[in-house]
Amino acid sequence: MNNNIPLRITLDVIVFVSVIFGWWFIAIPFGIIGAWVFPKYAELPIAGFIYDVLFGIGRGLGILGYAYTIGAVILLGIAAYMKIVVKNNS
Amino acid sequence: MTYLRPHNYARTKRNRLIATVxxxxxxxxxxxxxxxxxxxxxxxxxxxxxxxxxxxxxEIGAFRPTSNIIAENESLKMEIADLRMNYSSSSVAILESRYNDLLSMFGRASTSPTQYKLGSVLARPGALPYDELIIDIGQVDGIASTSKVYAAEKVLIGHVKELLAHSAKVILYSSPRETYDVLIGAKQIPARSIGRGGGGYTAEVPHGSLVQVGDIVTDGTLYGRAFGVVVSVLTDPSNPFDTVLFAVPVNIYQIRFVLVDLPKSNIRR
Incomplete structure (x- = not known):
C-alpha cells in the first residue's frame, strides 16, 4: 500500500484546483494516476461530484449533470480492477 | 504441513465500515x-x-478577447448602415414618386387632398351591433351612399350604408356576411373576403397558394391599398382550398377619424 502522503496531497491539490477552474483535461489524467497509485482514492469521485455541482447539476441536463461523478466512480472501479489483474499476474 | 491462512477480521471489518460510510x-x-x-x-x-x-x-482564452468583440460590433454597425442606405425611407419615397408619376402619365393620378372627407366617429363597434360606425358627416358634406370609407393610412374598412343629412352609418367589410374582392400576398392571389365580425375576415384560396402569416391583403384596386393582414392559414389536406384568416390592420374599437370617398362630381378642384 502506498502511503506517500505528500504525493497524495500534491495530486489532490492538482485535481481540485483543476476542477475549480473546469480543467477536466488536467483533472482526469491526474485523477487516474491517483487512483492507480493509491488504494481507495476517494478524492476522485469527490472531485467528479464537485465538478458536476459547479458545471453540471442544475443546468437542466438531467442524468448528464452527474456525468463526471459517474465517470469518476467508473474510473476508480477500472483502476481497482486493473490493479487486481496486474497483482494476480505478477 | 498445510497452514490455513488466518482470516483478517480487522481488515474485513474495516472494509465493511468503508463500504457502509x-x-x-x-x-x-x-x-x-x-x-x-x-x-x-x-x-x-x-x-x-x-x-x-x-x-x-x-489570459487562458476562455473568453473571446475584447478586441474581437469590438471588431464584430463595428462590422455589424457597418452592415446595418448599408441596409439602412439600401432600404431607407428615401429609397421608398423615390419608388413611390416614380409609381405616382407613372400613374399620372396614364391619367390615373393618385389621391388628391380634396378627394376625401374627414369624418369623426360618433359610435363604433361595441356600442353598435355588428361592425358598424356612425360618423358625423352626411349628405350635405358631399358623401354618397356608395362611398367607401378608409381608416388611417388609407386602409379600406367599409362603405356607407345609410346616409342622413349630417351623419351616416358605415358598415365595415369585417361585419358578418359582408364580402369584398381582395388580393392576397405578394403573388396577388384573388379571393373573396367574408366578414367574421370583430375586425376579422376569412377567405379561401387554392391549396398550395403559399399564403403566409403576415402577408398583406390589398383592396384589388390600382393603388393597392391595404385591406388586411393575414393572421392564420388553415390547411386541410382533404380540402382543395385553404382558409385564410386575416384582420383589419387597425383597431376598429378605437377608430376616431375616418376618410370617406367623395363621388367624382363632388370633388372640388
Missing part, C-alpha cells in the same frame, strides 16, 4: 439533491467564486 454518503447526497437541489451548487460555487477571475479567464 460510502453508501451512507451517497444516500445523504442523494436525499440532499432531492429535497434541496441547490444546496451543493450554492455551497461549492461560493467556495469557487473567489478563484474565478475574468482576467485569468481572458
Amino acid at each position: 460510502a453508501i451512507g454518503v451517497v444516500v445523504i447526497i442523494g436525499l440532499t439533491q432531492f429535497f434541496a437541489p441547490y444546496f451543493f451548487p450554492t455551497f461549492f460555487t461560493a467556495l469557487a467564486r473567489p478563484f474565478w477571475r475574468e482576467e485569468f479567464a481572458l
